[in-house]
Amino acid sequence: MTAQDTITRADTIKMDGADPIAHLRDRFALPEGDIYLDGNSLGALPHGVMERLEVAVKDEWGNGLIRSWNDADWYPAPQRAGTAIARILGADDDEVIVCDSISVNLFKLLVGALRMRKDRKIIVSEIGNFPTDVYINQEVADIMGCELRCVMPEEVESAIDDAGIDLALVQLTHVHYKSGRIYDMAGITKLAQDLGALVIWDLAHSAGCLPVQLNACNADFAVGCGYKYLNGGPGAPAFVFVARRHFDAMNQPLRGWHGHAEPFAFTQDYKPHPTIDQMLTGTASQLATLALEKAMEVFADVDMTVLRQKNMALGDLFIALVEQELDGMGFGLASPRDAERRGSQVSLTHENGYAIMQAVIARGVVGDFRAPDILRFGFAAPYVRYVDIWDAVAHLREVMETGEWRRPEFNEKRAVT
Numbered sequence: 001m002t003a004q005d006t007i008t009r010a011d012t013i014k015m016d017g018a019d020p021i022a023h024l025r026d027r028f029a030l031p032e033g034d035i036y037l038d039g040n041s042l043g044a045l046p047h048g049v050m051e052r053l054e055v056a057v058k059d060e061w062g063n064g065l066i067r068s069w070n071d072a073d074w075y076p077a078p079q080r081a082g083t084a085i086a087r088i089l090g091a092d093d094d095e096v097i098v099c100d101s102i103s104v105n106l107f108k109l110l111v112g113a114l115r116m117r118k119d120r121k122i123i124v125s126e127i128g129n130f131p132t133d134v135y136i137n138q139e140v141a142d143i144m145g146c147e148l149r150c151v152m153p154e155e156v157e158s159a160i161d162d163a164g165i166d167l168a169l170v171q172l173t174h175v176h177y178k179s180g181r182i183y184d185m186a187g188i189t190k191l192a193q194d195l196g197a198l199v200i201w202d203l204a205h206s207a208g209c210l211p212v213q214l215n216a217c218n219a220d221f222a223v224g225c226g227y228k229y230l231n232g233g234p235g236a237p238a239f240v241f242v243a244r245r246h247f248d249a250m251n252q253p254l255r256g257w258h259g260h261a262e263p264f265a266f267t268q269d270y271k272p273h274p275t276i277d278q279m280l281t282g283t284a285s286q287l288a289t290l291a292l293e294k295a296m297e298v299f300a301d302v303d304m305t306v307l308r309q310k311n312m313a314l315g316d317l318f319i320a321l322v323e324q325e326l327d328g329m330g331f332g333l334a335s336p337r338d339a340e341r342r343g344s345q346v347s348l349t350h351e352n353g354y355a356i357m358q359a360v361i362a363r364g365v366v367g368d369f370r371a372p373d374i375l376r377f378g379f380a381a382p383y384v385r386y387v388d389i390w391d392a393v394a395h396l397r398e399v400m401e402t403g404e405w406r407r408p409e410f411n412e413k414r415a416v417t
């Protein structure tokens with residue numbers, strides 16, 4: 001890079017001035033002085049959520065008590081939150097519902113989908129998929145007498161071909177949690193469906209980050225996270241998508257009263273609800289669902305294509321600054337360089353990654369660490385500014401130059417990394 005190409009802090013301030021969605025940052029309650037680059041793990045707190053919860057707790061629960069299931073419209077909250085999420089996933093309003101966790105919803109979808117392909121025995125997934133996806137895939141394969149084939153990301157297409165008409169299911173995470181690499185949703189879906197198989201996408205790192213087009217890709221099923229880019233709060237419930245054409249055939253195994261066609265008929269025999277409601281099991285975690293529903297208002301008028309342009313630009317800026325400022329300090333790039341192939345995060349490798357991350361966190365630059373050597377920086381476009389990227393890299397540089405990361409307190413492993 002030549003001297004005249006050097007990116008300055010003033011350049012990044014100029015970029016913020018030209019940012020068409022800069023105003024979205026005002027919708028969040030962000031701690032003064034922090035540079036929050038971990039919205040991919042726990043999204044920031046949107047304004048209005050606390051007030052919504054206060055009303056829900058004090059008035060609706062405290063005064064309304066049981067009446068609030070009807071009077072405060074608690075009961076349809078999973079559907080309402082699902083509709084808000086459907087709109088940024090390219091799904092129909094009634095194809096998404098909010099409930100449980102990704103892990104639990106994945107179990108429901110996997111068993112349900114395998115029951116739709118009883119004569120087939122092979123599930124294809126990826127080596128290095130998020131652990132919960134791997135564990136649930138393996139357990140379901142065992143229960144259902146199927147074979148789980150986990151292959152390297154670049155071998156997924158050939159593994160699908162090899163499985164041929166024995167292929168029952170493909171289960172992949174659309175945007176990889178560590179590297180940020182993106183799968184071709186339309187291409188893989190078609191490849192598997194042409195063989196008569198079904199596909200389950202995990203959208204944990206896609207929802208709220210890029211314009212997912214579930215129906216344009218003819219997707220069958222998907223799950224995703226409420227507490228990452230959707231900002232629903234710690235442990236927010238997950239969402240589940242079922243294409244309408246599968247409503248009749250889906251037969252999910254966690255049959256509970258809320259998935260019943262008539263929950264309040266209290267009958268002894270199970271009859272699944274004919275709509276997306278069949279994916280429910282038990283009573284919704286009401287306060288958490290209401291918080292997620294409120295948080296989704298952030299996205300109500302956001303053009304996901306514009307938001308996506310910004311997170312690609314933030315990632316490109318970060319990579320350029322890492323090369324400009326941290327050259328020769330031992331950092332490697334663990335994400336695709338091409339922004340089109342990368343989600344809303346950039347991961348670096350460094351042999352002292354854990355301690356370096358602790359040291360920058362102590363300076364208020366919050367990213368996270370994933371074993372064995374990944375420093376992960378997420379760029380939630382609604383609230384991360386270009387100047388934040390400049391400042392974050394400047395802190396990284398100081399931590400390296402001063403050797404601050406060597407301090408003992410930054411080298412003690414804590415429970416959550």
Ligand SMILES: *Cc1c(COP(=O)(O)O)cnc(C)c1O
Pocket residue numbers: 101102103104130132133173177202204205225238
């Ligand atoms: C965060 C994440 C999960 C989390 O699953 P939960 O059961 O909701 O805790 C699952 N899969 C992927 C790919 C993730 O990134």
